[in-house]
Each structure stands twice: as structure tokens, then as C-alpha cells.
Amino acid sequence: MRTIIDCPCGKPCFDDKEKGYAMKRALIIGAAGFVGGYLIRQLREDGYQVTATKMPHETIPGDGFDVRDLDILDRQAIETLLNDLRPDCIFHLAAQSSVYLSWKNPGLTIDVNIKGSVNVMDAVRFLDYKPRVLLIGSGEEYGHIASGETPIAETNAVRPGNIYAATKVCQNLIGRIYVDAYGMEMMSVRAFNHIGPNQAPMFVVADFCKQVAEIEQGLHEPVIHVGNLSAKRDFTDVRDVVRAYSMLMEKGVPGETYNVGSGHAVEIKEILERILALSKTGITVEVDPQKFRPVDVPIIEADTRKLRECTGWERRISLEQTLQETLDYWRTNTVRGKEA
Numbered sequence: 001m002r003t004i005i006d007c008p009c010g011k012p013c014f015d016d017k018e019k020g021y022a023m024k025r026a027l028i029i030g031a032a033g034f035v036g037g038y039l040i041r042q043l044r045e046d047g048y049q050v051t052a053t054k055m056p057h058e059t060i061p062g063d064g065f066d067v068r069d070l071d072i073l074d075r076q077a078i079e080t081l082l083n084d085l086r087p088d089c090i091f092h093l094a095a096q097s098s099v100y101l102s103w104k105n106p107g108l109t110i111d112v113n114i115k116g117s118v119n120v121m122d123a124v125r126f127l128d129y130k131p132r133v134l135l136i137g138s139g140e141e142y143g144h145i146a147s148g149e150t151p152i153a154e155t156n157a158v159r160p161g162n163i164y165a166a167t168k169v170c171q172n173l174i175g176r177i178y179v180d181a182y183g184m185e186m187m188s189v190r191a192f193n194h195i196g197p198n199q200a201p202m203f204v205v206a207d208f209c210k211q212v213a214e215i216e217q218g219l220h221e222p223v224i225h226v227g228n229l230s231a232k233r234d235f236t237d238v239r240d241v242v243r244a245y246s247m248l249m250e251k252g253v254p255g256e257t258y259n260v261g262s263g264h265a266v267e268i269k270e271i272l273e274r275i276l277a278l279s280k281t282g283i284t285v286e287v288d289p290q291k292f293r294p295v296d297v298p299i300i301e302a303d304t305r306k307l308r309e310c311t312g313w314e315r316r317i318s319l320e321q322t323l324q325e326t327l328d329y330w331r332t333n334t335v336r337g338k339e340a
């Protein structure tokens, strides 16, 4: 097994006797989504040589990294790619990541998030070396959190309240089985709500910011449509989240699960008020029952001690800064903003 050492390049690298002190090779599976672009940037900053995979219909903007097409439902294609690249570490991001879509299309969510993840783990297990692997799960896995259970630690029972969450629980459980059975160098995270510029507007903060930006530009009436405002969620800037992923790849213990979050739950109502306060336009709030999820979990808040003790990670970007930058992003990316 290769070990991570302090390399003359100043970054922690794998001790590879044959190649000398080589740059670490990172593979990000499912890098065309919201988190992928940020993780590519983080890993390049951390001294990795990065290969990012995407679905054939997707694009990944930027340069300085290698891009490959990969559908994780194609087990053989994963094996071929891994044998070709021989990455030192693998960040498995690919998923059907929307809770809303998981209710609409449970079959696809189960296929991608369980079967696809098992394809990845299983392809890794047949390699003739052991790359480190980080499986990305979700704070949603904890589901119905009883009073007194928050902030919620990794040892808490998981009681998933939606299809997406159930698939991520399965990924986590199967991941641990693979580690125990085959000695794989694989860790899991449970990432709580991450937010920031460029997130799809099916997620709450991006949705609110997009609506406000469109109202400001006169694209529709000054009414913002919202769902359940009483839920409390733990929001973290995506740039802090990917920094945690990179740190866990270096320091995480195989078979362990780490919460990644801010450690503070904030009511969606407060998020809305803060976003509205960043705008000078008078906006009326209208509750839209269509935006309620079939089952909503009242509070989700992470206990992040395990992550912090393992890696030294601390949140660097405040909620205020993230909301401002996300709103600014939508101000320049609404139709009229783009024309300007």
C-alpha cells in the first residue's frame, strides 16, 4: 500500500517508489453538476492532477484538467476508465441528487444512486491496488430526527424520509460492507445542504435568489413563491464543503462516515428574509402548496465534531456572504442580466 508523505512539491503526495514523488491523480465521477466545478478547482489548488467525468450530454467548463464521459450504470466503462487512469483517489459525486425528482422518478434514483454506486465500488475492488475513495452521501439520510437528537452525530439512527435519502443510506451501508469485506480505502460523507453560485434553482436558496433577481429586472410581478418556510436546515457554502472533501480524502479513516455541514440549522423563513433584505425591491411572499414536499423533516443540523477532529476543517465562508454571492450570480445570469 502506498502512503501519503510530505513531498518536496510542498503538497502531501503518495510515496511511489517507481515513479518518484508523483503528483496525486484524482478522479471525480459526476463532475458536471453543482459541486463538481468547485471540487475540480479545490483539488487543482491542492496539487492534484484531475480527471473529471460527465454524462455524454453534459459539458464541464474550464481548463487544466482532463474530461471523460462516463455513465455509472455502465459497469464495464467504469472498469475500463479506472484501468486506464489508475487514480490515487476517487471522489464519487455522480447521483440523481434531487429529493423532488426522487419522488417523481424513484426507479431512476434507485438505479443511479444505488446500482451506479455499487458499480463504482465493485470496479474499484477488482483493481490490483487500493485507491482512496470518498462516497458522497447526505444529511437527508438521518431523516426523521427526534427531539434531543440535534445536532445530529454520525452514530445516530438513520430514518430516511424520502426516496433520495433512502438511496444514500443504502450507498453508505454497502460502502461499509465493501470496506469490511475487501479492505477498501473508502470513506463516506453525509453532506448537509450546500449552497452557492451556480446551483440549480430546484434547490431552495438558488430558487429564492433567482426569483428575486427576475423580479428586480422586471421579468415578472413582485411576488416570490415559496414552499414550507418552517423547516430548519444546515447550510454551508459549497466551497467550504469541497475543502472538507479534499481534507477527508487525505485524513479520513476507511469505513468511517463524516458529517459535512456548518453545525447550525437556520429556518428557511430566515433565509428568505435575509435574501429579501439584500434587495431594494418591495417583494410580497406567497406560499405555494405545490412547492411542499410529500414528507418534510422539520430540522436537520449537523454535529461536525468528527470532521473537525479528523481534519481540522472549519467553516470559512459566512451564510451572509454566500447569500450575497448567490443573489449576485442570479442578477448576472437571468435572461436580462445575460443580455446586459
Ligand code: A2R
Residues within 6 Å of the ligand: 029, 030, 031, 032, 033, 034, 035, 036, 054, 055, 058, 070, 071, 072, 073, 092, 093, 094, 095, 096, 097, 098, 112, 116, 136, 137, 138, 191
Ligand atoms: O443528472 P445529470 O444529467 O445532471 O447528471 C448528474 C450526474 N449523473 C450521472 N453521472 C454518471 N452516471 C449517471 N448514471 C448519472 N446520473 C446523474 O451526476 C450530475 O452531473 C452529477 C451530480 O451533480 P448534481 O446533481 O449537480 O449534484 P451536486 O449538487 O453536484 O452533488 C454532488 C453529490 C451528489 O452525490 C449529491 O447527492 C450529494 O453530493 O449531495
